[in-house]
Structures are given as structure tokens and as C-alpha cells.
Amino acid sequence: MSTRPSKTLETFPNPKPERDYVISMRMPEFTCLCPKTGQPDFATLYLDFIADELCVELKALKLYLWSFRDEGAFHEDVTNRIADDLVAAINPRYLRLKAEFYVRGGIYTTVVAEHRKAGWTPAPRVDLPA
Amino acid sequence: MSTRPSKTLETFPNPKPERDYVISMRMPEFTCLCPKTGQPDFATLYLDFIADELCVELKALKLYLWSFRDEGAFHEDVTNRIADDLVAAINPRYLRLKAEFYVRGGIYTTVVAEHRKAGWTPAPRVDLPA
Amino acid sequence: MSTRPSKTLETFPNPKPERDYVISMRMPEFTCLCPKTGQPDFATLYLDFIADELCVELKALKLYLWSFRDEGAFHEDVTNRIADDLVAAINPRYLRLKAEFYVRGGIYTTVVAEHRKAGWTPAPRVDLPA
Amino acid sequence: MSTRPSKTLETFPNPKPERDYVISMRMPEFTCLCPKTGQPDFATLYLDFIADELCVELKALKLYLWSFRDEGAFHEDVTNRIADDLVAAINPRYLRLKAEFYVRGGIYTTVVAEHRKAGWTPAPRVDLPA
Amino acid sequence: MSTRPSKTLETFPNPKPERDYVISMRMPEFTCLCPKTGQPDFATLYLDFIADELCVELKALKLYLWSFRDEGAFHEDVTNRIADDLVAAINPRYLRLKAEFYVRGGIYTTVVAEHRKAGWTPAPRVDLPA
Amino acid sequence: MSTRPSKTLETFPNPKPERDYVISMRMPEFTCLCPKTGQPDFATLYLDFIADELCVELKALKLYLWSFRDEGAFHEDVTNRIADDLVAAINPRYLRLKAEFYVRGGIYTTVVAEHRKAGWTPAPRVDLPA
């Protein structure tokens, strides 16, 4: 695997495909460019997914995020595109991506996109008394 | 787009209308006037919406909030009016506006208004175990 | 409106009765007397309601809370009584009152009372992915 | 009422039995003994209940907790026993007891036990948008 | 019971098998090795379970966690394996294991796995107004 | 000792007068009246002192604070008066009183008054590296 920015999201086989378990990743090192002004934008990304056959490689994910460093990207669009790229790479049962962008114009924007695999339904949540 | 206060909420096409994703904005710079005393009031606004065909421009939203600076506005009324203006501008599938007003008379008031587009229902929430 | 303690809860017309929106108030300045010992008790009150035809005046609410300053009141009873007084005054679609009392005997007590108007049902909650 | 440790949980009539309201108590002063080593254990207890005909006296509850000071008690067992004693004393519609024990062996243990009165069902929760 | 690392999860009889109550454990002292680099990994584990006939011994659990100190273990795999080992040892009605791993490559990963016993369903949650 | 409000600050002998040690008390249950409007004011008081021959009784202090419940008192004045009353009662080597008043007019006011006994100087502080 190279250590250059890359749009390739390498994968590995889900070690426990018979269970709907959750993998979550917090990624505070995302930066791209504002398409209008060309100036840097920053965000923290939060990814949650239930894998099907494949998981995404941590290092590949890091290089993928790096690949946005010199790209122009609108907040709403880039969040959906990253979600779509991840879905294309690992075809998960469920995936949710949240992008918390740094403040612009005195306004703090967050975008959240979900994907559910056709035919998949979540197990009913067990709400423990707490 | 001017940089003067304006009631016009400019929009842009939703880049991913085929998905019900969420856009959230925290806006700590809202101020208007108390209709009874004429004195300044302050609030932090929290907006969450699921766009249909249109999204609201960040800069237009900022100028729109500015337009309340010299207007008298009751807490309950202004929260509903801003929600209505946003609904009129972007006709979203879902919209929620929360206004946390600064303390008056030792009491901290918050108002939350929702809009759901006729015929739209949310996807059942996936409650991840966490 | 006087500025003396008062049991009268003055009201004003709900500016948006066609919408089920929420008004919340945090009131950290409540004090009454313990009926057993006569000593002062303190609490922070949290009120949430969905108005029907009427809202409660902020200033009247403040004077109403003041009216308990010299009254004996048990924790469980006074929370229910304040909820009942508010229901009598504004006849809301929904009302919830929480009273967080200051510690007594090493124990921190909180009481929460709800009222739902006959025939009213809440809109199903939209649980945004977040 | 004495001021000695006591297993007696004195009660008083529920002042508002026609309403399902919640009484919550946080009790950070619980200590007992480890049955294996005889050494002191500590916990914070959190009690939530919906009374039926009876409420529990705050002072009696304090003396009841004190009664465990010289008793050996396993974490899982004592949480259930205290819940059972409270149920026996006030026969509530609903009761939940959480015990957050202090760390032992580098592990922080919490136990939560619930009781629901036969035939009682909770009102559907009103989830306010917030 | 020895004080050496051990894969044996000793158990004791559930003191209240007639009730579905919850036992939760926070375990901040987990460390294993990265299978790719051989370098140490660290995590905080959070376990929640509803016992059936058996509970897990706190001390045995500590020695079990210790047994991973010199083992290579991928994040996704080891979380599922620990969950499986616990299920094999105590056959609980419900079990959830969360592993919060320390940051690697600028990314913070958490994995959550659940087990539900065949034929068991949780009591509907009582959502207290709060 | 009565359980009525009282200006008398009862004392007990300092158990360790040969050492300059610090006694601190946080008192969140202070209320008086605004001299201009007659309406209730609230504050949390923080007291720190180094006793000389006498300490102040906890219960007497509580009754003393209660004695302000029906008195008019300006923020700046009442803080200095309480400090002076404590100095008159226990003649400490050092005393500091901080009063954090609840917000009025959108402004949060805090007043801090100190007293140092003539001829007393503090030991130089040991600033531990931390």
C-alpha cells in the first residue's frame, strides 16, 4: 500500500459476518478546499457502519481522506460523496457518516448521511435500563 | 449577493435529493429587540433539516438572521416565523428550529418548532448499540 | 401586572396554535419552606409544554414562583401542584414539570410530573441520525 | 423515627396517586462490606419510581441505607435486595435501582434492577423535539 | 483462583435469575499487540449483560483480559472474540461489548458487538419523563 | 441552638490553632431581597478561612444565612457585611468570602471580600509541580 493520497479504499474480509456488529471511527484530520473561495475547509468525520462481507482498511481510509486536501468540495456534497465511496467499496449493511465542519460566517454546519442495504433491517434495539 | 440584512433566503439545488440526509446549523449570533421594552434580546439558533429539492445558502442565512437586529420579536412568535420562512424558501421534507434565548427575569426560555412535509415519513431510525 | 408574589398565572394567546411546538423554561430561583422543620428548601424547575390556545406570561410565572417563598410544601406535592396550576391556567396539549431539589440528608431528590390533554396525541418523533 | 440504622422503610401516602409521576433520588453515601475480604465497598445509588399508594420517607431511606454499613453484600445481590425491599415497602407501579460501585481490580461495576407492577403499563413517552 | 493470565472465565450462580437486571463493567486496562507491527495496542472495554443462570467473576475477568497482553489481535476480531468467550462462559440472555481503541493513524476506532439468546426478548423499556 | 433564622454565629474552639490550615465552605442556598424592587435575589457563597482561636459552627452558619431571607441587601454591601460578621464572630487569621449572584439584567455579578488579621502573614505557598 502506498503512502500517497489515494481514492482507493482497500478492504479486508469481515472477520465476523454472521453478526451485525458496529464499527465506528472518529477522524479529526479532514481538510479540503472551499469551491467558491479556494480557501481551506476543515471537518471532523464520524463514521459508523455494520459490515457485510468487507471492512475498510484503516490506513487506506487515512490516505483516502488525504486525497481531498487539494479538492474543492461543498459541505453537503462531499459528505454524501464520501458516504457513497465507502458504500461502493464495502457494500455495508448499514453506514452513517457525519461531518462536523469548522465554523464559517459565524455558523457551525454538520451534515449526516445514511445508507441501508436493500433488504437489510436492524435487529430491534435492546434499550438497557440505565 | 449583497452584504446587507435581507429577508431573502437564497437557495441552491440539493446535491443529493435521492437521499434523506440531515443538514444541521448552530447559529450563536442571533439578536432582535423585545417588543415590550425595545431592549435587545439574544439567542442561539439550532436548525436541522432534510432538504427536498433545495438547500439554503449559508451566506444568505447569515444575512437573514441579521435582518432581525432592529425588529421587535416575541420568543414564541419569532421562532415560528423563522421556521416558516425557511419552509417557504426551501420546502424541506423535514425542518426543526430551536431557539435558546438568553435569560430574562431569572428564567431561561427555549422554543422548538418542527415542520414535516405532507406525505413524507422518516425512515425508521437505526439505533446502533453504543 | 403587579410586582408582588401572586398565584395568578397570566396568559397570552398562542401565536401559532396550528403547530405543536415546544416551549421550555429553566427556572433556577425556586424556594419554599419545609413543612416539617420550617426551614428553607430550594429547587431548580424545568418546564416543557406544548400550548393549545394560551401561553403563560414569563413575568407572571416569575411572580407565581415567588408566591411559594413563605409556604410550606413537600417535594412530591408541590411539584404536582405547580403542574396542576399551570394546566388550569393554560390548558396545554402537553406539559411536563421537573423539580430538582437541593440535597437533604445526603439524598438528591427530583420529581417529574406530566399532563396530556384528553384526545391529544403527539406527532411521532423524527429521530434524526446524529 | 429513630436515628439508628434500620431495615424499616417508613412510608407516607402518595399525594397524587391519580397521576403516574416520577420520583428520583441520587444517594452517594452507600457503603457495605465485601463478603469475601471483609473490606469496605462503596457505591452511589440511583432510585427512580412511580408510586402507587405509598411513597418512601427520605429519612427512613437514609437509615435503611445506613443498615448495610456492617453487612457483607455482593454487588449483584445487594442491588436486587434493596430493590426488593423498596418494592415490598411501597408496592410501586414501577421502580428502578442503579448501583454504581467504586472500582475494584481495575474494573468499574454498575448493576441496574427494575420492577413493574403486574397489570401496569407506562403511558407512551412524549418525545419532545429538542 | 490463580493470579496468572488465563482464558478461563470462572462464573458464579446468578443471585436473581427471575429478574432481567443489567450488570455493566467498564475496564480501562486492556492491551494486546497489533498483528501487523507487533506494537502494543490499548483499549477501554465496556461490557453490559443480562445474566441467565451464571454471572462472570470479576477477578477471573481481570485475568482473562490480561491473557491478551502478548497476543496479536485485530480490533474488529478481538472484540467479537471476547464477546464470544463471554457468551460461551455464561450463556447470558443479552450481552453487549464495546471496545474503544486508542488512536492509530489519526483515527479513533470503536467496535460494538451484541449477543441475544435465542427466544429471549427484552421487556419493553420504561422511558421515564426526565 | 434554635432552628430559627438568627444573626448569632456560634463558635467552637479551633482544634488545631498551632497550624495555619484552611476551612472552605460552599453554600448554594443563599437568598435575600433586592432593596430596589423587593424581589428575591439568590447567590452561592464560598467561604475560605484560616481560624485563629475559634471556628464557626456549621449549623449556626446555616441559620445565619437564613436570616437574610426577608432582608433587603445590595450585592456589594451584603458580601462585605457577611464577611464582617464572620470576622467579628471568629476573629480569623484570614478570611475570604465570594458571593456569586444569579444573573440580573443579563449580567452575572460576583463579589469577593478578604480580611487579614493585623500582624498575620501567610506562610509562603508551596507550589508543587503538577
Place this chain on the structure above:
Amino acid sequence: MSTRPSKTLETFPNPKPERDYVISMRMPEFTCLCPKTGQPDFATLYLDFIADELCVELKALKLYLWSFRDEGAFHEDVTNRIADDLVAAINPRYLRLKAEFYVRGGIYTTVVAEHRKAGWTPAPRVDLPA
């Protein structure tokens, strides 16, 4: 006293001029205009002072802050001007004003200005061990 914005800072006599005590005020409702763009700016002000002969009226201070609502003001300049106006009004022994401005251009700016009366020196601080 009017309830219109005003540059007049009304005062009252210091009730305890023989003591160097501290009055602190947190004022989260400050807004002015950016001199370059004309757009609103916001800040929270923190004032600490040791009065000499005079204190500043809380209500006058509120109206004074209001007077900046339609004025252009650079961050560094306005902080010093407010400090100077307060010094001119009450001639304190010591005064410190901190202005925490809301983020602009991704940068959070704070300005702190002090004034010490000629010939005044603070009592050496008593650093309590804590």
C-alpha cells in the same frame, strides 16, 4: 434612569471603600458592528474591578453596552475604550476588562486591558493551599 442606550455610566458610592474587595461581572450580551464590513460582531465581556469611591450601576452598565449596537468598533480598540470609559466613570483602584469575541475567519480573538490607579498597589495575594 432611561431605558435607552446611553454612554452615561451612572455610579453609586462604594459601600465599603476601606476594603480592597473585587466586583466581577460577566456580560454575554455585547454586540457592535465591524468597521470594515458593517456586519454585526459579538462578544462576551468580563469585568473585574476594585472600586475606590464609586461603583458602577448594573442597569447603567447594561444601557452603556447597548450603546455600541449601531457603532463600528475594532476588537482591540473597543476593548480599550470601554475600559477607559469605566475608568473615567468610577476611577477605580484596579480594573480589568476582557472581551472574548466570536470567531471570525476561523480565528477566535480575545483582548484584555488593565488599569491600575497611580500609587495603588495590591495587597500581596494569599494563596491558600488547595
Place this chain on the structure above:
Amino acid sequence: MSTRPSKTLETFPNPKPERDYVISMRMPEFTCLCPKTGQPDFATLYLDFIADELCVELKALKLYLWSFRDEGAFHEDVTNRIADDLVAAINPRYLRLKAEFYVRGGIYTTVVAEHRKAGWTPAPRVDLPA
């Protein structure tokens, strides 16, 4: 070493007596009895010391704290006594003991006692810019 409560504070040789380094211990499991009412009191203790020839054994310290479980002890007195016992056991260059007692009568009390060895002075603190 026994595992019974004990007033004996066992020690071990300071492994680095040529350096003034700091050992700090937070001990949240302290309980004794109120001498007036006989009821349990609770506190969290914070110990900081610079050892001379001896350090205190962690396990002995735990048993020592346990020895107060059945003793009556006033807040001010017991803090000084524990400090004195530690000084007698290890004769440190510097020692500070803080006891944060649980709330009584609505008042939260903390006591802090220091000891400095005759002839010892601390190195001047290096205040790193931070």
C-alpha cells in the same frame, strides 16, 4: 501485613531521596461517624507529599483509612489528625492533606492542612509558559 483496619502506617525507603519529587494520592473511600449524631460522614481525601527518607505503603494507607469507619470525628479535627499521623509515620519534607466532605445542612465543607519540615524550603517553582 494484615487486612484489618489499623492505625499503623507502614513505610518503605524513599527510592530517590536526593530529589524533591511529589507523590499525590486521591482517596475517595473515606468514611467516619459524626460525633454529635453518630451518623456516617463521607469524604474524599487528597494527599500530596515530598518524601524525605520514607514513603507510605499504599496498602497500609488503605487499612489506616478504614480504621476511621467506626470512629467519631469532627471535620476540622480529623483532617489535622490524619495529617499529623502521616507526618509522624514518614517525617516528610512537605505534606498537604485536603478532605472534601459530603454536604451537610446544605453546606459543602473542605479542610486543607499542610506540614513543612523545619529547615526545608521548596525549590522555586518553574512556571512553564502554557
Place this chain on the structure above:
Amino acid sequence: MSTRPSKTLETFPNPKPERDYVISMRMPEFTCLCPKTGQPDFATLYLDFIADELCVELKALKLYLWSFRDEGAFHEDVTNRIADDLVAAINPRYLRLKAEFYVRGGIYTTVVAEHRKAGWTPAPRVDLPA
């Protein structure tokens, strides 16, 4: 002023050079490249300075930070270089720059550099009792 990355730190005259006041800026949007691996690094910068004749322009500072986006820079070196560039641009009486870098190799690094103008000494700090 352009809106391209730039090493030029434009300035404006200090509006209050007769006072030693403090300007502080928190800048969470700094990124450069690791000179060894070429991969992105991230930091939050904290700047505090006491201006002499000149202040630094907020917008110029933003473009200056942007200029590091494609540069290789070691943590220790880049913090000192930014501090030196700021000193060269505005020749302040005092300047402190703190850079909190994001975690690398499981280690969180922060670097703090100071500059004091020759012949300048700070006013002795007024430590308000608080």
C-alpha cells in the same frame, strides 16, 4: 490584500500603545506536512501578545497560516519559526505561541515559544482573590 496563501504578515497601528494590554488568538485550522513522511500534520495554535507599535491583521494571519499547507515542518521548528515571523512583523513587547499538535505514535505533543522585547518588563500581575 490577496486571498492566496502568503508569508506577508500585514499590520496596523496599535490603537492603544500607551497600555500593555493582551491580544489572544486561538487558531484551530493549522495544517502542514511531516518532513519525514510527507503526510499531513495538524495543530491548533494559541497566540498571546502585547503589541508595541503594531498589531497583526486577522486576515493576513489567516493567509499566513495557509502558507504552511504544502510545506514540510517539524513540530519544534515550525512553532519557533511562526513565533519568529510574528516577532519580525510586529516587534511586540511580549509574544507567546503555543502549538498543540494532533496525536502521532500515540503521543500528543505541544510546543510553546516566548519572546520578550529587550528592556521590556511586565507590570507585576494583580492576582485578584477569586
Place this chain on the structure above:
Amino acid sequence: MSTRPSKTLETFPNPKPERDYVISMRMPEFTCLCPKTGQPDFATLYLDFIADELCVELKALKLYLWSFRDEGAFHEDVTNRIADDLVAAINPRYLRLKAEFYVRGGIYTTVVAEHRKAGWTPAPRVDLPA
């Protein structure tokens, strides 16, 4: 540089030896063994130093910490030894090491050790008003 545990602390030349600036590192991944029981211990280390001619390599520091994984080490001793090893490797003007150990026996222990180079004195701290 190998990627095996190593006692060698590799260094690089201080890029700015003419300035007394501070390098700080938070290292939450330290583990060793208890010399009495052989069981794992854990700590978070905090290092602050002012370099002279040399800085310590981040990667070497990571491998050095790893070298304690299979060593027995008392809390007080290991903190001083790591401080000494760092002093031997980089001979800094100033160094401070804090080790926050995980709870044992209900007690949370922290050890802090300092080193100052002979003949070096810190610049007097500039205490900015804040």
C-alpha cells in the same frame, strides 16, 4: 531505527537552542508490571522539558516506553528512573515528568519528578492578565 522495544532514547539537535521554549508530551499508553504481584500496571505520562542541545525523537520515545511492558516497576521508582533516563539522553535545561497511575486499592496515585540543569534559571514568568 528498529521497531522493537528499546532503552535507547535517540535524539536530534534542538532547532532553536537560543530560546528557552517548552516541549510537552502526553503519553497515555504506558504499562509495566507490579513487582509484588506481577500483574499489569498502567499510567498516563506527561513530559515537559526545555531542551538544551538535544531533543528526544518521538518514535524512540515510543519504543522506550514499550521497553517497560515486561518489567517490574514501583510507581515512585519508575517515574524517577524515566526522568533520569531522559535527562541522561538529552541533558535538558529543565525537565518534568508526571505519571498518573490507574487506581489500585481504591487509591489513585500520581508521581511528579523534576530536573533542573546546574546553573540554569528560568526566565521570570510573564503572567498575562486573563
